[in-house]
Amino acid sequence: MKGESRKKLIIDLLKQGKGVSEVAREVGVSRAYVSQVKKELEMKGHADKGKIEAEAFKLLKKGKRPEDLVIELEIPAEEAMRIYKSYLVLHGYPSPSELDVYEEIMKAREDIKKTAKKMREEFYEMLYLARETVMLVGFYILEWTFFHIRALGLIGKTREEIEKDKDYQIAKRFCKLASYLYQKDPEGLKPLIKFVEKEVDEAKGLAPRPSYEAALELLKILKGRDSS
Known part of the structure; x- marks a missing residue:
C-alpha cells in the first residue's frame, strides 16, 4: 500500500473512533506513526475550525443571525449557537449563563403558547357544553315562566310587579346568558327564539297586557336587544 493511501486509511479509521493501537494493527x-497522523489530523481540525469561526464572526459582524451561519457555512445548529455565544461574550454582551436564561425564557414562551392553545381548546369545549345545557333546560325554564307571568297578569299584577317577581328575574338572567353564549352563533339559538316567539304571540292574544309586555321583554333580551 502506497504512503498516501495508507495515511488516508489511517485517517478514515481514526474518524471511525478506533484507537491508535487498533489502527496500527489493522x-x-x-503506533508512533499512527499517533503522528492523529496529531496532524487534530491540528488540521483545529485549523479548519478556526477558519469556520473566522468566517462565522465576519457574518455575525455584518448582522447575520445564527440560522444564517447554519445555511451559509453548512455547520450544525449547535455549532452555530456555540460560535454565536463566543462572539457575544467577546463583544461584551451577555455571558453564556445569561444566554442560557434567555434560551430558557424562549422555551417557556413556547410552553406558554402550548398551554394557551390547550386552554383555548378546553374553553371552546366548555362553551359547547354550556350551550348544550342552555338548550336542554331553556325550554323548561321559559315554559314555566310564561305560564307564571300569565297567571300573575290574570290576578291583576302590573308589569313592574311581574318584572320584580323572582321567577321572572331568573328567566331574564337566563335569556341574557343564552344571548351571550350564542352571540357568535345566532343560528344555534333559533329553536329557543322560535319557541319564545310562539309564546309571545299567544300572550298577545290571550294574556293580560302586562304579561304580554313582560314576555316581549324576554324575547328582546334573548335576541340580544336588551334595553337595560
Whole structure:
C-alpha cells in the first residue's frame, strides 16, 4: 500500500473512533506513526475550525443571525449557537449563563403558547357544553315562566310587579346568558327564539297586557336587544 493511501486509511479509521493501537494493527504500521497522523489530523481540525469561526464572526459582524451561519457555512445548529455565544461574550454582551436564561425564557414562551392553545381548546369545549345545557333546560325554564307571568297578569299584577317577581328575574338572567353564549352563533339559538316567539304571540292574544309586555321583554333580551 502506497504512503498516501495508507495515511488516508489511517485517517478514515481514526474518524471511525478506533484507537491508535487498533489502527496500527489493522494497517500494519507502528503506533508512533499512527499517533503522528492523529496529531496532524487534530491540528488540521483545529485549523479548519478556526477558519469556520473566522468566517462565522465576519457574518455575525455584518448582522447575520445564527440560522444564517447554519445555511451559509453548512455547520450544525449547535455549532452555530456555540460560535454565536463566543462572539457575544467577546463583544461584551451577555455571558453564556445569561444566554442560557434567555434560551430558557424562549422555551417557556413556547410552553406558554402550548398551554394557551390547550386552554383555548378546553374553553371552546366548555362553551359547547354550556350551550348544550342552555338548550336542554331553556325550554323548561321559559315554559314555566310564561305560564307564571300569565297567571300573575290574570290576578291583576302590573308589569313592574311581574318584572320584580323572582321567577321572572331568573328567566331574564337566563335569556341574557343564552344571548351571550350564542352571540357568535345566532343560528344555534333559533329553536329557543322560535319557541319564545310562539309564546309571545299567544300572550298577545290571550294574556293580560302586562304579561304580554313582560314576555316581549324576554324575547328582546334573548335576541340580544336588551334595553337595560
